[in-house]
Amino acid sequence: MGRRQAREKALQAMFQIDVGKSDPEQALNYADGVELANKDNDFARSLVFGTLAHIEVLDEVISRLSKDWQIDRMPNVDLNIMRLALFEMLHVQGIPPGASINEAVELAKKYGGEDSAKFINGILGKVAEKPADYMVLKT
Numbered sequence: 001m002g003r004r005q006a007r008e009k010a011l012q013a014m015f016q017i018d019v020g021k022s023d024p025e026q027a028l029n030y031a032d033g034v035e036l037a038n039k040d041n042d043f044a045r046s047l048v049f050g051t052l053a054h055i056e057v058l059d060e061v062i063s064r065l066s067k068d069w070q071i072d073r074m075p076n077v078d079l080n081i082m083r084l085a086l087f088e089m090l091h092v093q094g095i096p097p098g099a100s101i102n103e104a105v106e107l108a109k110k111y112g113g114e115d116s117a118k119f120i121n122g123i124l125g126k127v128a129e130k131p132a133d134y135m136v137l138k139t
Contacts, residue, residue: 002040007084007103009036010047011111014080017052024048051087058083061134065123078116081107085124090134097128 012031016022022030028048036044051058062082063071071079085104089097101124108116127134 002037003043004103004106005036006040006044007047007107008110009041009044010051010084011077011080011107013044013048014051014084015076017048018080019076024052046092047084047087050091051083054087054091055083058086061086061127062123065126066119069119075113075116077111078108078113078120081112081116082120082123085120086127086134089124089127089131097124097131101125101128 009028009031013022013024013027016027016031017024020027028045031044059071062074062079066074081104085100088095088100092100101121104124105117105121108120112120
């Protein structure tokens with residue numbers, strides 16, 4: 001359950017950073033409220049800082065794959081779930097893409113809207129089909 005909680009903490013921090021313009025360190029300190037093991041806290045931090053380091057490229061991938069949806073019109077929760085999952089899928093070794101997608105869908109069911117899980121699953125599934133197509137977008 002540790003990595004799931006770490007992903008939740010990362011999502012909460014990303015939301016604070018994106019919507020509240022919070023400092024990443026401050027957002028991570030205030031996110032969740034659940035004490036995580038050091039390795040899970042480190043995982044949450046790596047997701048947040050890695051996502052922020054690659055955010056323009058991640059947004060480009062999302063924009064390219066989301067037909068009829070402009071990125072600036074997407075719900076912030078959905079957008080940040082996809083950013084985190086895409087970073088994990090494209091840049092974190094040792095995690096199967098299916099696990100990243102499943103975790104993102106679970107976050108969408110908990111925090112997103114009625115159609116969030118389906119939308120997020122569709123976008124991430126396209127990347128999982130041909131991840132090499134999106135690896136060239138690395139910064």
